[in-house]
Structure formats: C-alpha cells, structure tokens
Amino acid sequence: MKWSEKPVYVCCGHTDMRKSINGLMMLVQDSFSLDPFSEALFVFCNRKRDRIKILEWDGDGFWLYFKRLERGHFRWPAKGDSVTMLLNTMELSYIIEGAKLREKA
Template identity: 75%
Template structure:
C-alpha cells in the first residue's frame, strides 16, 4: 500500500482498536497534541500487534484504513519513551510489510534434497 509523501505519525505502544474515527481523532488531539485535520497519516496498533488502523483526512472527510493479520504480527515500537514516532511513507510501507517478510523468512527448510 502506498500513501504518497505525507508525514506519518505512529502511536507507539498499543491502542484500543474499538476506537473509531472520533475516538482516534481525540487521541491525536489530546494525547499527541497534533491536528487530525493535518495532511498526515496517523497509525495505531492493537496490543497483540496483529491489527492496525490508519486515520487520514483528505480535505472533505476522514479515511480509516484497517488491516488484520491472519498470522504473524507487526514489528511495533513500545511506548517506553515517546508517545509518537514520526516516519515517512516508505518507512510506513516497510512496517506494514514487515509481517509478510517475517512470514517468508520463517519458512521451514527443505530436509530432503533429492534429484529425481
């Protein structure tokens, strides 16, 4: 998934995925002191790191993207230091694709090596 060249603000740690657009907007405003109407992407992940939501204002309404992994998890930063982390869109794509890459890398090695 490609998002263009918008700044990306990642919510470190976990977020309650029951929050919809209004709840995530409030989180962006109050917890991060950012404007949810900015030309940016705001990214949230659940406790199990198998679901993400991305909030985006497009000028006349909000988009809420949602991805649920069937296997694996996203490599997500903890909230030990900062509440948010700034990324670019390329780094966001790598983060989203990290679960797919981990799945590819964890394939079991072939034990039989016969040529028929």
C-alpha cells in the same frame, strides 16, 4: 498502499482497536497534541500487534484503513519516552509489509 509523501505519526505502544474515527481523532488531539485535520497519517496498533488502523484526512472527510494479520504480528515500537514516532511513507510501507521497525537515532 500508496500515499503521497506525508508525515506518518505512529502511536507507540498499543491502542484500543474499538476506537473508530472520532475516538482516534481525540487521541491525536489530546495525547499527541497534533491536528487530525493535517496532511498526515496517524497509525495505531492493538496489544497483540496483529491489527493496525491508519487515520487520514483527505480534505473533506476521514479515511480509516484497517489491516488484520491472519498469522504473525507487526513489529511495533513500545511506549517509551515518546508517545509518537515520526516516519515517512516508505517506512510505513516497511511496517505493513512486515519489515522490522527500528527507531532512528
């Protein structure tokens, strides 16, 4: 996937993947205190870490990208002190491609 350089907000821990666009928008607003209509990507992962969803506002509507792994799982940050982790689009590509994610110091 190719996105222009946008901030990427990763939801640490797991998210209920039954949530669709409206549910994920509410999570972004209420839990992250961020604007889902901003120029950013919001990324969520399920408990088994074999599925991710990416929410993106493109100016006149939302995109909801979904990826399910048939084998293996994504390396995903646990919910710790922070609810979200800020990445860039290159780091998001590493997650999608299976590279190990490490929190920046």
